[in-house]
Amino acid sequence: MQNKYADEGMSLIVKTITRFTVWLIFLYGLYIFIHGHLSPGGGFAGGVIIALSYVHLTLAYGKNFVSERINRSAMHNLEALSAIFYILIGLIGLYIAENFLQNFLGKGTLYHIISAGYIPILNLVICVKVGMGLYLVFYYLASYQVKKTGVN
Amino acid sequence: MPVELWLYFILTVMIVGSIACLEIKNILSSIITIGIVGLALSLAFLFLGAPDLALVQFVFEILCVIILIRAFAKRSVKLTALKRDIPETVIAVVILAGIFVLSIFALKELPSFGKPIVSVAERYLTKAGMETGSQNIVTSIILNYRVYDTLGELTVLFTAILGSMTILRKIGRKKRDAK
Amino acid sequence: MILYLMCFFLFLVGLYGAITKRDLIKIILAIGIMGYSVNLFLILIAYRSGALAPILEKGLEFSMVDPLPQALVLTSIVIELGITALLAALAIRIYEKYDTLDITKIRRLKG
Structure with missing residues (x-):
């Protein structure tokens, strides 16, 4: 893979290994939040693991390489949209069931993967929100250039 | 080995680690030491029957250490090298010791470890x-x-x-x- | 009892750092230590001896620890990371403006 940012980031060995590990970390994050109502984990842990896979890519390849390939304004939009979705789920609960944010889906059978009503949907929303938000904070903190203003 | 012994060990590690984190002069070592304290906390959660919290604490601690290192240690921000202000430190330690002695009376009222309220x-x-x-x-x-x-x-x-x-x-x- | 005291001692170590250190990075780390000790204290109170994690198993009955403090602490951990990132951003801007992180030298109030 030839690119013009080849000398940024870490060494060639790290970049080659990263190409194999980043998908595994991403898949682990997906697994954690999909099984959030069955086993330890949930939206928060899954979201941060997904954010960590992006952080892994950024640390290994350098921020210029990543910022060309990842659409950051789409990340902003996804983060804000997931917050709206949370409210929307609450309003659907208000419309179908009785109260705001009440469970409006069937409970399913215990111990099955499709169960627990709206808990997996809320897990997905929280996962997207936490993952995108924390990755964006990391990106801005890492790419901020301190310029000497010369006061004091 | 009962849970209490493990917890004594982990809490000792955490206390020593936090004192070291506050007293070390190098910034990178200081941030890494707080990472160790956080991972010990994750281990304590695992012993106390909270695997959810152990997972979340572990993952968040890693992200916290990465954020702090990228924010401060990569930028060659220098820690301010200052002489310790002796009277200020003595007054603070005396007041905190007083709070610690008072806390013994307060914590005695709680039910003993292993019996939830x-x-x-x-x-x-x-x-x-x-x-x-x-x-x-x-x-x-x-x-x-x-x-x-x-x-x-x-x-x-x-x-x-x-x-x-x-x-x-x-x-x-x-x-x-x-x- | 001794465990609670050790946990409170950890809180006091963080408080000591927050009130005597002059460096902004050390103050951020001290606030983090205080957060750790509070989280650990809530979980220590919730523990029931011999109990397992609050996850149901098919066809098994066993005693479980109190799940309510765990839910509260899960909230607290997430917010703590957001606050750490906010404090780090503020400290970087202060370093850019004043070229120092020593809180006794940051005296000018006008922007």
Whole structure:
């Protein structure tokens, strides 16, 4: 893979290994939040693991390489949209069931993967929100250039 | 080996690690030491029967250490080398020791370790599986019984993230439009 | 009892750092230590001896620890990371403005 940012980031060995590990970390994050109502984990842990896979890519390849390939304004939009979705789920609960944010889906059978009503949907929303938000904070903190203003 | 012995060991590691973290002069060592304290806390959660919290604490600690290292240690920010102000430190240590002695009387009133106080948990433990259909009771509490709580939490997190983005923005939007 | 005291001692170590250190990075780390000790204290109170994690198993009955403090602490951990990121961003801007992180030298109030 030839690119013009080849000398940024870490060494060639790290970049080659990263190409194999980043998908595994991403898949682990997906697994954690999909099984959030069955086993330890949930939206928060899954979201941060997904954010960590992006952080892994950024640390290994350098921020210029990543910022060309990842659409950051789409990340902003996804983060804000997931917050709206949370409210929307609450309003659907208000419309179908009785109260705001009440469970409006069937409970399913215990111990099955499709169960627990709206808990997996809320897990997905929280996962997207936490993952995108924390990755964006990391990106801005890492790419901020301190310029000497010369006061004091 | 009973749980208490493990917890004595882990808490000793945490106390020594936090004192070291506050006294070390090098910034990278200081941040790595607080990472060790956080991972010890994750281990303590695992012994106390909270695997959810252990996972979350582990993952968040890693992200916290990466953020702090990228924010400070990569930029060659220097720690301020100062002489210790002796009277100030002595006064602080004396006051904190006084608080510690007073806390003995307060903590004596708590039930001893291993006997929980809260009795509302019985309902969650016996009925949560039937009422919500979720196998993991902690998830069923944060996303079904107390879902307003999570809504507030997401608002706080959103505000914190928005605040740090606003602080770190390079050019204000108005100035860029004027150019 | 001794465990609670050790946990409170950890809180006091963080408080000591927050009130005597002059460096902004050390103050951020001290606030983090205080957060750790509070989280650990809530979970220590919730523990029931011999109990397992609050996850149901098919066809098994066993005693479980109190799940309510765990849900509260899960909230607290997430917010703590957001606050750490916010404090780090503020400290970077202060370093850019004043070229120092020593809180006794940051005296000018006008921007």
